[in-house]
Amino acid sequence: MxxxxxxxxxxxxxxxxxxxxxxxxxxxxxxxxxxxxxxELGITEATVRARVRRLEESDTMRVVAxxxxxxxxxxxxxxxxxxxxxxxxxxxxxxxxxxAEVFSVNVxxxxxxxxxxxxxxxxxxxxxxxxETLGRVPGVRRLTPALAVDVLKNQPDWVPFHGA
Amino acid sequence: xxxxxxxLDRKIVEKLSPDARVSNRQIxxxLGVTEGTVRARVKRMEEQxxxxxxxxxxxxRFRDAALAYIWVEVERSxxxxxxxxxxxxxxxxxxxxxxxGRSDILAITMVKNTEHLARFxxxxxxxxxxxxxxxxxxxxxxxxxxxxxARIVG
Numbered sequence: 001m002x003x004x005x006x007x008x009x010x011x012x013x014x015x016x017x018x019x020x021x022x023x024x025x026x027x028x029x030x031x032x033x034x035x036x037x038x039x040e041l042g043i044t045e046a047t048v049r050a051r052v053r054r055l056e057e058s059d060t061m062r063v064v065a066x067x068x069x070x071x072x073x074x075x076x077x078x079x080x081x082x083x084x085x086x087x088x089x090x091x092x093x094x095x096x097x098x099x100a101e102v103f104s105v106n107v108x109x110x111x112x113x114x115x116x117x118x119x120x121x122x123x124x125x126x127x128x129x130x131x132e133t134l135g136r137v138p139g140v141r142r143l144t145p146a147l148a149v150d151v152l153k154n155q156p157d158w159v160p161f162h163g164a
Numbered sequence: 165x166x167x168x169x170x171x172l173d174r175k176i177v178e179k180l181s182p183d184a185r186v187s188n189r190q191i192x193x194x195l196g197v198t199e200g201t202v203r204a205r206v207k208r209m210e211e212q213x214x215x216x217x218x219x220x221x222x223x224x225r226f227r228d229a230a231l232a233y234i235w236v237e238v239e240r241s242x243x244x245x246x247x248x249x250x251x252x253x254x255x256x257x258x259x260x261x262x263x264x265g266r267s268d269i270l271a272i273t274m275v276k277n278t279e280h281l282a283r284f285x286x287x288x289x290x291x292x293x294x295x296x297x298x299x300x301x302x303x304x305x306x307x308x309x310x311x312x313x314a315r316i317v318g
Contacts, residue, residue: 023219023221026218026219027218027219028218029217029218030184030185030216030217030218030219031184031185031206031217052185059222060221060222061219061220061221061222062182062183062219062220062222062311063183063184063185063217063218063219063220064180064181064182064183064184064217064218064219064220064311064312065177065180065181065184065215065216065217065312066215066216066217066218066311066312066313066314066316067169067177067181067214067215067312067313067314068167068213068214068215068216068314068315068316069313069314069315070167070168070315071167071168071169071209071214071215071316072168072169072313073168073169077261077315079233079261079263079266079270081266081301090305090307093305093307094307097307097308102308103308103309103310103313104308104309104310105306105307105308105309106231106233106303106305106306106307107303107304107305107307108233108301108302108303108304109301109302109304110233110299110300110301110302111299111301112301115233115301115303119313144265144266145265145266146263146264146265146266146267146270147263147264147265148261148262148263148270148315149261149262149263149264150245150248150261150262151259151260151261151262151315152248152249152251152252152260152261152262153251153252153257153258153259153260153261154258154259154260154261154314154315154316155258155259155314
């Protein structure tokens with residue numbers, strides 16, 4: 001997902017090949033030792049350390065642990081289209097983003113106003129989440145869910161750092 | 165399920181989630197277990213794909229980049245799996261899932277604008293044999309993505 005040819009935003013650090021090399025290696029193995037990264041890229045360990053700090057402090061990159069949804073106890077993953085009425089979709093989206101089971105929120109243009117990704121432990125939990133929680137967020141008119149029955153790929157290395 | 169994390173697993177993951185570069189020793193000290201225990205648990209969780217330790221980059225770095233949801237409808241249901249597999253091979257797609265309801269397959273990518281999206285769908289998705297039609301939503305504000313959670317595959 002780093003294949004996009006978008007330009008850098010204002011006030012961002014410039015990334016060179018060394019930065020990109022470090023990011024690529026850490027994407028494969030987030031716990032790779034600085035020494036091993038240095039050897040791989042033909043630079044010193046101190047350089048690696050300094051570059052990683054710069055990438056982290058500029059909010060460009062983070063090394064994180066991603067938990068599998070099933071391992072976390074959630075058997076179901078859904079993509080839900082949300083139609084909004086009588087309220088600013090951005091405000092509705094912010095309320096939805098505050099719900100733990102809602103792990104992705106994107107305000108969109110298309111058939112729906114907001115697209116969200118949610119997890120649920122089972123069908124009873126899902127029913128509660130839809131009718132008791134999501135359906136009651138002010139401004140939510142209709143929820144149109146789709147259940148993921150087979151996820152073939154899920155590697156979002158493009159994420160917004162705020163709010164998560 | 166058998167894959168579910170136990171209490172100690174979860175405590176270790178909690179330490180790793182925001183900053184996975186923290187050392188096993190530090191986690192061990194904070195949780196009052198041995199470093200060997202932490203190392204073995206992390207190794208097992210990674211091997212069994214319960215967790216994945218990885219670098220993520222900030223989407224805000226990219227100006228004018230938007231997330232696009234592309235819903236794909238197939239000609240015949242027996243083609244769904246093959247088409248989803250073909251989509252998973254497209255490097256620009258970060259999520260590919262076979263879905264029930266709304267449509268047959270959901271694919272998610274990041275594009276620069278509507279034109280870029282149209283071009284991408286036209287040349288990378290509509291060309292796959294068996295794709296009947298697609299419907300896309302283009303993001304105007306990517307508000308949240310909890311990177312601590314994903315379906316770990318492959």
